[in-house]
Amino acid sequence: MEKAFKALASTPRRRILNHLAGGPMTVGEIAANFDMAMPSxxxxxxxxxxxxxxxxxxxxxxxIYSIAADKLANNLxxxxxxxxxxxxxxSAERKLPGSDDLPAQTGEDKA
Amino acid sequence: MEKAFKALASTPRRRILNHLAGGPMTVGEIAANFDMAMPSxxxxxxxxxxxxxxxxxxxxxxxIYSIAADKLANNLxxxxxxxxxxxxxxSAERKLPGSDDLPAQTGEDKA
DNA sequence: TAGATAATTTCCTAAATAGGAAAATATCTA
DNA sequence: TAGATATTTTCCTATTTAGGAAATTATCTA
Structure with missing residues (x-):
């Protein structure tokens, strides 16, 4: 929760999330929307x-990054x-977009 | 929105909001719950x-401070x-606690 | 009016954060 | 294998933020 709120306290980061609302994207695709160097x-x-x-x-x-909408919503x-x-x-049962756009989470977060 | 998220990105500030969920309080009453100097x-x-x-x-x-629950919820x-x-x-019609605990907002925010 | 009390402001220092350039890592492809 | 491409990491500097002590402002009360 602490980390989530800290993460959200930045306009570029909220903009990244908004871009990802359209679906999973690579870092390069995300960066293309910004006037900021890729390392940033x-x-x-x-x-x-x-x-x-x-x-x-x-x-x-x-x-490829995609939004963890459930985590985001649950925190808020x-x-x-x-x-x-x-x-x-x-906070309980919810059907969220984004979670299903990937081939059904088979541990990609570790790869 | 920018200010709201920045404000929420701090544990002591989120704790202040949680205390105020119980109803309006003075600065001193809020401070009594913390191990932090009043100016902070x-x-x-x-x-x-x-x-x-x-x-x-x-x-x-x-x-006396009270929570602006509508603003908080609307932002999130x-x-x-x-x-x-x-x-x-x-985001639309909502009935929130806190807003009614004060004598019906007659411009106290400017006082 | 002279304190006492409540809250804020100012001033300071330490720590955290943002952003870029350059280097490092992986992975792809000729 | 030698580049080329995608991403991350490291290193650096400038800015912001957190928190306390002391000073200031406002209000109450004897």
Whole structure:
């Protein structure tokens, strides 16, 4: 949770997440949307991944990232629950986009 | 939104919000829950207030803060919407605790 | 009016963060 | 194997942030 909120406290990182809402992308594809050097983007991505907000999948020499929407939503809903109870219901069962765009998580995060 | 996420990226500040979930409190009451000097707490509160996440009401020499749950929830739901569509519905009409605990917002934030 | 109390502001230092350039790692392909 | 390409890591500097002590402001009360 601490890591997730720290990760979200950056405009470029939130923009990366927004780009990934369109589906999984390589680091290069993500970086193409920014006016920032690739190493900087790579480090932002690392922060998001370290917070558990991104899935990583390696294909050849490229690395494909996709959003861990469930983790993202669960963190925010859990945090919101004390302030607006209707968030609690959502913390439970949810159907999210992004999680299904990859070939059914078979441990890509370690590759 | 930028300010809100920056404000939330701090454990002491999220703890302050959690304390305020119990209802409006003075700075001193909030500070009593922390092992941190009052000026530091005061500054954290200022960050939250500047982000629009807290309402301020002055009564005598005390300053009473309460949570702006609608602003908090709206920010997070708006951010979440691209990733989990069900958040969109919540961005609209909502009944939140905290907003009603004060004598019906008559401009206390400027006082 | 002279303290006492509540909160904020100012000033300072230590630590964290962002970003780039250059180097390092992997992997692909001729 | 020798490049070429994709990504990450290392190293550096500039900026931001956190927190405390002391000073300041505002308000209460004897």
């Amino acid at each position: 983007i790579s480090k932002h991505i690392a922060v998001l991944h370290d917070a558990g907000l991104l899935h990583r999948q390696k294909r050849g020499q490229e690395v 809903y859990a945090f919101l629950t004390p302030f607006c109870p209707e968030a609690r219901a959502l | 707490i005061s500054k954290h509160i200022a960050v939250l207030h500047d982000a629009g996440l807290l309402h301020r009401q002055k009564r005598g020499q005390e300053v 739901y708006a951010f979440l919407t691209p990733f989990c569509p069900e958040a969109r519905a919540l």
